[in-house]
Amino acid sequence: MRHARHIAVLLAGLLLAWHGIKPVRAQQDNAPGAASLTPPPAYTPRPKGAPPLADTPAEREAIARWKAKAELHLEADRTAYNAQVTPTYNFRYGPRSPFLPGNVQVEGEGFLQPGAYPSAEYCGTCHQEAYSQWRQALHSNAFRTPFYRTSVNLLIRDQTRGIAFARHCDSCHNPIGVLGATLTEDSKVDRAKFDSDGLTCTTCHSVIGLDSTNGNSSIKMGVPSVIVDENGERIPGEVPFEMILRHPERHSAAVMHDFLHKPEFCAACHKANLPAPLNDYKFIRAFTAFDEWQQSKFSQRNPLTFYTAEFASCQGCHMKRNAVTLPDYGAKDGTIVSHRWLAGNTAVPFYYGFNEQLKKTIEFLGSGNYLNVDVFGIKKAGSEKLLAPLGEVPFSLAPSDVVEVWVVIQNKNIGHSLIPEVRDLYEAWVEFTVRDSSGREVYHSGFLQPDGMLDPRAHSFTNRPVTDEGEFVDNHKVWTIHSVAYDNSIPAGRSVLVRYQFPMPAEVNGAVTVTARVNYRHLRQSYLNNVLGADHPAYPVVELASRSRVLKIGENQPEQAQANDNPEWMRWNNLGISLLDQFQYMEAVQAFGEVVKLRPGYADGYTNVGLTEIVWEKFESARKAINRALSIDPSSARAIYYDGLLERRAGNTANEIADFSKVVEMFPESRDARRELGISYYQNNDNSRALEQFQALQKIDPDDLAAHYNLSILYRRMGKPEEAREQQAMFMDKKVDPGAPTYSLNYLRNHPEISEESIPWHIHSDMRTETAGPKNGK
Amino acid sequence: MESDLIPALIPDKVLRCLLALFVLLVFAARSQAKNNCPWMNEATASGLLGGDAVGEFTDVASGRPAACVFTQAGASFTRGLRITVQVTPDTHLHYETAAQACLKTASPLEAIGNEATMCTLDNRSTGLTQLVVGRVRDQLFTITFNTTLKDDPILTRMSLKERAYTAAEQVAGNLF
Numbered sequence: 001m002r003h004a005r006h007i008a009v010l011l012a013g014l015l016l017a018w019h020g021i022k023p024v025r026a027q028q029d030n031a032p033g034a035a036s037l038t039p040p041p042a043y044t045p046r047p048k049g050a051p052p053l054a055d056t057p058a059e060r061e062a063i064a065r066w067k068a069k070a071e072l073h074l075e076a077d078r079t080a081y082n083a084q085v086t087p088t089y090n091f092r093y094g095p096r097s098p099f100l101p102g103n104v105q106v107e108g109e110g111f112l113q114p115g116a117y118p119s120a121e122y123c124g125t126c127h128q129e130a131y132s133q134w135r136q137a138l139h140s141n142a143f144r145t146p147f148y149r150t151s152v153n154l155l156i157r158d159q160t161r162g163i164a165f166a167r168h169c170d171s172c173h174n175p176i177g178v179l180g181a182t183l184t185e186d187s188k189v190d191r192a193k194f195d196s197d198g199l200t201c202t203t204c205h206s207v208i209g210l211d212s213t214n215g216n217s218s219i220k221m222g223v224p225s226v227i228v229d230e231n232g233e234r235i236p237g238e239v240p241f242e243m244i245l246r247h248p249e250r251h252s253a254a255v256m257h258d259f260l261h262k263p264e265f266c267a268a269c270h271k272a273n274l275p276a277p278l279n280d281y282k283f284i285r286a287f288t289a290f291d292e293w294q295q296s297k298f299s300q301r302n303p304l305t306f307y308t309a310e311f312a313s314c315q316g317c318h319m320k321r322n323a324v325t326l327p328d329y330g331a332k333d334g335t336i337v338s339h340r341w342l343a344g345n346t347a348v349p350f351y352y353g354f355n356e357q358l359k360k361t362i363e364f365l366g367s368g369n370y371l372n373v374d375v376f377g378i379k380k381a382g383s384e385k386l387l388a389p390l391g392e393v394p395f396s397l398a399p400s401d402v403v404e405v406w407v408v409i410q411n412k413n414i415g416h417s418l419i420p421e422v423r424d425l426y427e428a429w430v431e432f433t434v435r436d437s438s439g440r441e442v443y444h445s446g447f448l449q450p451d452g453m454l455d456p457r458a459h460s461f462t463n464r465p466v467t468d469e470g471e472f473v474d475n476h477k478v479w480t481i482h483s484v485a486y487d488n489s490i491p492a493g494r495s496v497l498v499r500y501q502f503p504m505p506a507e508v509n510g511a512v513t514v515t516a517r518v519n520y521r522h523l524r525q526s527y528l529n530n531v532l533g534a535d536h537p538a539y540p541v542v543e544l545a546s547r548s549r550v551l552k553i554g555e556n557q558p559e560q561a562q563a564n565d566n567p568e569w570m571r572w573n574n575l576g577i578s579l580l581d582q583f584q585y586m587e588a589v590q591a592f593g594e595v596v597k598l599r600p601g602y603a604d605g606y607t608n609v610g611l612t613e614i615v616w617e618k619f620e621s622a623r624k625a626i627n628r629a630l631s632i633d634p635s636s637a638r639a640i641y642y643d644g645l646l647e648r649r650a651g652n653t654a655n656e657i658a659d660f661s662k663v664v665e666m667f668p669e670s671r672d673a674r675r676e677l678g679i680s681y682y683q684n685n686d687n688s689r690a691l692e693q694f695q696a697l698q699k700i701d702p703d704d705l706a707a708h709y710n711l712s713i714l715y716r717r718m719g720k721p722e723e724a725r726e727q728q729a730m731f732m733d734k735k736v737d738p739g740a741p742t743y744s745l746n747y748l749r750n751h752p753e754i755s756e757e758s759i760p761w762h763i764h765s766d767m768r769t770e771t772a773g774p775k776n777g778k
Numbered sequence: 779m780e781s782d783l784i785p786a787l788i789p790d791k792v793l794r795c796l797l798a799l800f801v802l803l804v805f806a807a808r809s810q811a812k813n814n815c816p817w818m819n820e821a822t823a824s825g826l827l828g829g830d831a832v833g834e835f836t837d838v839a840s841g842r843p844a845a846c847v848f849t850q851a852g853a854s855f856t857r858g859l860r861i862t863v864q865v866t867p868d869t870h871l872h873y874e875t876a877a878q879a880c881l882k883t884a885s886p887l888e889a890i891g892n893e894a895t896m897c898t899l900d901n902r903s904t905g906l907t908q909l910v911v912g913r914v915r916d917q918l919f920t921i922t923f924n925t926t927l928k929d930d931p932i933l934t935r936m937s938l939k940e941r942a943y944t945a946a947e948q949v950a951g952n953l954f
Contacts, residue, residue: 144947146891146914149954190825192944195951352889531954532892533915535870 037124037131040327041241045248052249055230063243067235074116074223074236081113085181085188092164093277099178101277102171104217107208111181114194117224118238123201126241129328133339134201136357138348142198143174145348147425147523150531151476161479168278171217172269175203179221202226205255210264213290214702215271228253248329263293266314270421273703276733279479283703283733286478287423289314291701292416294669296492299415301669301700303637305493306577306608309413317415318343344419344426346540347522362542365520371418371545372410372566373516376497376575378551379404389571396555400506403551404763407432407498407516410566410574411490418461418490419520425476427521428544429460432500432764437510443502445764452525452538456753459498459764462524463487464754470746475530483740485747486758497578501765509553517546569598569605576608582760585616603633611642619649637666641673648680656680664693671700678710687714703734815846817861817919817952818945823848826923826941827857828932838864843918857933860922861949873913876920880909887912887943891919891950896942898935906930908938910946914953921945 046053055063089111093100098111106112120140124131134140142148152170156163163183170178176194177183194200208222225234227243227250234254244251259265267290274284297305298312320342321335328336340357342364349358377388378395381402387395388406397403407430411418419426431446446458454460464485465473473481490496504512521541528536547562561567566574576591589612596605610625623646629639644659660677663670678693691714698707708731715724748755756762814835815823823846824831831850838844843864850857866872873893877884880897887894887910894912901907905928910921923942925933933941 144951146951146954149951153952153954187819188821189819190821191819192822192825192948196944196947536892 037121037128040126040128040329041245043126043245043329045329053246060230063229063235066239066243067229067233070236070239077113077115078108078110081180082110085111085184088184088186088188089181090162090164090184098181099167099171101165101168101275102178102217103211103214103219104171104175104178105211105220106179107220107222112179112221112223114176114180114182114189116237117176117194117200117202117206118226119193120197120200122238123226126244126327126329127201127336128326129324129336130201130330130339132326136349136352136354137340138343138345139199139204139339139341140197141348141352142172143170143177143195144198145351146531147347147351147527148173151478154475154477155479158477158479165278165479168216168275172272174198175217175221176200178217202255204260207257207259207265207268210259210268212702213264213267213271214273215267215269215288215290216273216275217269219268225254227251245329261313261315263290263299263314266290270314274478274481279481281482282737284481285703287421289416289420292420292492294700295671296415298492299669301667302672303641303663303667303670304672305638306573306604307493312415314415344520345522346542347528350540358540362540365542365544368545368564370412370414371518372412372564372574373518373545373547374408374410374566374571374574375405375514375516375547375549376408376571377406379406388575389568390549391559391561391565392568394555394557397504397551397553399504399508399553401504402501402767403504404499404501405432405514406575407500408495408571408574408578409490409498409516409518409545410495411492414492416492418518420489422476423461423463423487423489424465424473425523425527427454427460427462427519427524429454429458429462429519430498431458431515431517431519432498433513433515434502435513435515436505436508437512442505442508442512443500443766445500446519448525448541451534452528454521454525457756457764459488459757461489461496461518463489464747466743466747468743470743470750472747472751474526476527482737483743485744485751485754488757494581495574495578497575497582499763501763501767503767504553511550511552513548513550515546515548518544520544569595569602572598573605573608576612580608580612580615584761585612588612589616601632603629603636603639605629606632607636607639607642610639610646614642614645619646622646635666637663637670637673641676644676644680648676653680653684657684668696669700671697671704674700675704675706679706682710682714687717690714691718705731705735708734815848815861817846817863817949818848818859820848822948823859823945824850826945827859829857831857831859855925855927855930857925857927857930858923859945861919861945863917863919863949863953865917867916869913869916869918872918873911876918877911879911887946890943890946891953894946894950896939896946898938906933906935906938908933908942910942912946912950914950917953919949919953921949 089098091098099105120131120134152166152173155161155166155169163185167178167183170183174194177191180189180194182189182191202224203221206222206224207219209220211218211220222234223236225236227235227239227247229235229250232253270289271291272286274286276282293299293314295302297307297309300311315337318341319337319339322338323335324331330336340360342361344361344365346358346361349355349361375390377386377390379386381404386406387393409430419428429446433444434442436442445455447455449455465481466483466485467473467480468482519541521539523539528539572591572594576588576595579588579591589609592605592608592612595608596602599605606625606629610622610629613619613622613625626639626643626646629636630643633639640659641663644656644663647656647659657677657680660673660680663673664677667673674693674697678690678697681690681693690710694707694711694714697704698711701707708727712724712727712731715721715727748758815833820831820833823833827848827850829850829852831848833846833848836845843862846861848859870893877895880895883897883899884895885897887896891912891914894910896908896910899907899909905924905926908923912919921942923933923938923945
């Protein structure tokens with residue numbers, strides 16, 4: 001084979017020498033956003049249920065001829081291309097790993113020329129609706145936006161790194177560039193087309209396999225093809241439209257793999273880590289929207305969620321079907337799945353002037369489906385009594401009362417955390433206002449300052465990555481991240497309690513209105529300043545959810561709930577969840593106690609009491625609560641799981657194993673149940689069964705530390721030192737650096753306003769003497 | 779594994795050496811002066827100019843902006859793409875001054891840098907020129923396309939606008 005390859009390269013070289021070496025170019029030039037598509041060819045779909053057309057012998061022969069020619073051209077081009085780009089390519093990570101630190105792989109030998117990808121305009125001829133949506137969406141702009149370029153340019157210009165390291169980022173943001181060997185010094189490739197198109201149609205639709213759920217572009221890219229022949233063999237490159245229109249089923253077979261509908265496909269890029277080859281340090285989790293989804297109620301893979309829901313995938317929320325307004329032969333019943341991928345990015349459509357995308361994104365964010373804001377209760381200074389839930393209980397207020405308002409914010413229907421992914425770049429925060437009856441401001445937290453910066457003491461759902469010097473990584477130099485000083489995002493399905501304290505004005509009369517709203521801005525102001533300088537226009541701030549309550553001076557009576565308010569039991573439940581996450585176990589048990597008072601037949605209410613008491617190490621009362629939950633619902637996987645933990649505590653190994661086995665049977669993709677069952681078997685010296693569980697766990701979550709740790713021991717015991725070493729190495733790489741908290745503390749010591757935010761149980765108040773810290777953590 | 783199809787007549791090491799020598803010779807013979815343009819590579823410039831272009835980069839010098847000049851020379855014509863970049867205080871003011879070169883034909887370019895404008899200048903003696911003036915933070919850039927052909931079949935009036943937009947996106951992207 002080696003000789004064959006060498007000779008092919010030699011022949012390709014001769015071909016080049018004969019024709020003269022020309023710079024390698026992408027397929028065609030085109031001003032982004034100005035593409036005018038040619039009208040689609042005439043097409044009458046066959047009746048529903050009609051069998052595919054059969055080819056005549058002549059047609060079969062013509063297709064075979066086309067395929068042979070297309071393959072020959074592709075291979076000749078690819079060989080010539082490789083001969084041209086390989087000699088000067090920077091194989092920073094060795095000849096066998098040309099795309100590291102990205103995980104992307106490609107079918108066949110060597111690099112894949114950008115010209116192999118059919119253009120978006122080619123696809124857009126018959127899919128004009130999809131094309132027009134895609135052109136405004138994040139995927140088509142994945143590379144060219146200033147917000148991305150600023151980050152990746154820093155990496156390229158970094159003295160100790162350079163363009164080869166940018167393959168880590170571009171594997172997702174510009175895979176055609178990575179696979180085409182363009183991420184090297186002194187590149188000889190025309191970048192214009194693929195830079196402008198980012199993730200073009202035939203990147204996603206050419207993926208032929210998912211390598212793992214490791215992320216960092218863990219895909220295998222096939223040689224782009226828009227049709228298969230009658231034997232299912234892919235024909236590379238563009239083909240005449242007539243060929244597709246005669247055999248749309250063969251077009252589908254080439255471009256519509258089943259995994260395109262699955263969250264695992266999204267995981268390829270919506271999960272990322274910072275590997276040692278990038279940061280010369282160690283594995284650091286960057287973001288993992290996929291795992292967050294998998295642990296949410298929407299995946300139906302996790303028995304431990306606080307609430308349940310119908311199954312919903314990433315595509316279910318971000319690729320909803322919508323009516324077509326332009327010709328699109330992929331439409332079914334006049335609709336296609338959205339190729340806008342509506343989500344949180346308002347900055348890109350704002351920058352590009354994509355008004356429709358911006359409008360739809362704002363509508364998506366502000367739909368009111370995702371969060372619940374509950375002005376839950378108040379405490380008055382000098383009293384420990386919580387007056388709650390507001391609207392349900394009477395209470396009185398007087399001028400000069402010092403009031404503490406409890407706001408509970410529930411991540412109700414987002415399939416991932418608030419905020420997901422690169423949450424250091426985004427800004428979601430609580431704006432809390434108190435106004436008297438004349439509209440005068442009594443208290444305000446979470447305001448925007450005149451320079452656009454967020455009130456540094458606002459409660460925000462963000463994090464703070466820091467360097468090994470304890471400096472905030474403000475400009476997204478991700479390779480310098482060594483620790484995360486705090487992370488205040490709200491995981492899917494959970495809630496957070498935010499407390500505000502203020503005095504009622506002495507002269508107040510009538511009433512005050514308190515409003516809590518969750519605002520969102522893409523991107524954080526200081527990052528926008530990094531990208532565009534300080535003189536950029538104000539970027540959109542979107543209200544995700546809000547709730548106001550009127551607090552009368554004097555007596556307040558119960559009032560009618562509003563349409564979007566949670567029922568009372570759920571309000572208490574959310575309070576309990578937030579208190580549990582803030583380590584206020586006694587109060588959490590009390591809150592869950594209110595849930596079971598209101599819903600005595602609700603098994604999960606008792607399970608919530610039980611699990612809190614397990615964490616609190618009140619095992620006897622936890623046993624009672626779990627028993628009660630199981631008596632109500634003996635098949636509750638959630639209660640059985642916590643029963644398993646209690647059985648382990650009591651030394652009842654057989655029951656413990658039986659419990660976890662039941663949960664695994666009901667939820668085979670439950671990582672928690674697999675982990676605990678593995679530990680149970682391990683402790684019971686049942687190595688082979690333990691191995692089975694940890695291997696299964698590793699398939700669900702390739703980064704699970706318990707799996708790495710236990711597998712390394714189990715493999716060693718089983719005489720498999722190579723596998724043991726591999727698992728041990730991964731455990732060491734992925735385990736949090738014990739020194740990392742020092743970096744975080746260095747940062748927090750210098751930023752008291754953030755330091756307070758990093759404490760789960762904190763209060764926002766103007767009444768205390770506070771050290772004014774620098775703005776926004778800078 | 780050796781191929782079944784190609785007899786192993788030539789020893790592997792010899793073949794490798796021949797191949798390396800061949801590749802070296804081919805590329806050495808056709809190599810061009812190294813172009814260090816930080817904002818656009820030669821291949822991209824060639825694509826924009828419609829043929830093989832040669833680039834030259836001049837770093838910033840006293841009072842002069844840094845510049846990349848790409849030239850595609852034919853038997854009877856020359857097409858050129860010139861990029862200049864300079865860091866200035868009050869960049870927006872400098873940008874407005876530079877954009878005055880467009881006279882009344884300026885049209886704003888959306889989503890290029892912080893701000894950008896473009897125009898076509900038709901000069902009887904120098905031919906058709908497409909000019910982009912733009913700003914990325916405190917960096918002022920200009921892009922100039924020109925052709926000496928009266929009716930250039932490649933750099934047509936219409937295509938020049940698209941090419942200039944693409945060039946501006948490349949340059950601004952690299953300046954961010």
